[in-house]
Amino acid sequence: MNAQHWISHFEANTRLNHELQLPDSACDLPEHVRSALARSIAIFQLGESGGGTRLRRYTRSIASLENLKGYQRAVDLFVAEEQSHAALLSRTVTHLHGTLLQKQWTNSIFRWMRDLVNLEFNIQVLLTAELIAEVYFGLLSLRCSDPVVQTVAKKLLRDEMGHLSFQRDFLFERLKTLTPAVQRLWRWQFQAIHLVTACVVSWDHRACLLSLNITPSDFRARAVRCWQSFQSRLERRLREEESQARHEADSTPGYSRSSRATMQSPVS
Ligand SMILES: [Fe+2]
Numbered sequence: 001m002n003a004q005h006w007i008s009h010f011e012a013n014t015r016l017n018h019e020l021q022l023p024d025s026a027c028d029l030p031e032h033v034r035s036a037l038a039r040s041i042a043i044f045q046l047g048e049s050g051g052g053t054r055l056r057r058y059t060r061s062i063a064s065l066e067n068l069k070g071y072q073r074a075v076d077l078f079v080a081e082e083q084s085h086a087a088l089l090s091r092t093v094t095h096l097h098g099t100l101l102q103k104q105w106t107n108s109i110f111r112w113m114r115d116l117v118n119l120e121f122n123i124q125v126l127l128t129a130e131l132i133a134e135v136y137f138g139l140l141s142l143r144c145s146d147p148v149v150q151t152v153a154k155k156l157l158r159d160e161m162g163h164l165s166f167q168r169d170f171l172f173e174r175l176k177t178l179t180p181a182v183q184r185l186w187r188w189q190f191q192a193i194h195l196v197t198a199c200v201v202s203w204d205h206r207a208c209l210l211s212l213n214i215t216p217s218d219f220r221a222r223a224v225r226c227w228q229s230f231q232s233r234l235e236r237r238l239r240e241e242e243s244q245a246r247h248e249a250d251s252t253p254g255y256s257r258s259s260r261a262t263m264q265s266p267v268s
């Protein structure tokens, strides 16, 4: 994993969020749109505002792995970027005359789930939220006429797309050590958790979605397409890695496929 690339990326990009100028205009959205939007964005704001304590603790456990050198530093900067998103969303909620949240049930479930298994699962749950965020901020930037919401949504959409690449790089490093059968099992549970999350979010945010003329089922369909796009890119890389390893094995005298299998280590 090229952690240095991500360190440079986060260092430059997060600064832009701190310096982002928002349009100096009052909110003139219709009342039902404003209130639904304010509540919905406040939920995303709460989700972005974590300190990353558990994620950082997990990353310490794999800091010594050669292929993940620098990952710990990249994760620190990634968490800082998420906190800059929380700050931008907080300004957006204030602009919409909304109220920031301290607790919300979907956010509590999300935080509980992240700590259930291990680092890979923590990243997967985070990634699930980022795939949903990609759809959400993409729709806000297209469908909401408020210039402040549009500015923030466009920036967060770009950033979350970067985060998806960052998580894909990490998962690739971990999943390539698994057998194809275990990779398929992983894919199945990831797909199932993502689908359930998309259903819950589309239901919980239905007032906001409907105020922007988006039905919950349209939101879910878009979320499924984003998941498919992410997963097919990840699988393409895994297939390329597998065929390269096969090619190297075939051209190495005295090397057999079974000897490679014994070198594989399970994801911890
Ligand atoms: Fe974010």
Ligand SMILES: [Fe+2]
Pocket (backbone or CB within 6 Å): 082, 130, 159, 160, 163
């Ligand atoms: Fe993110």
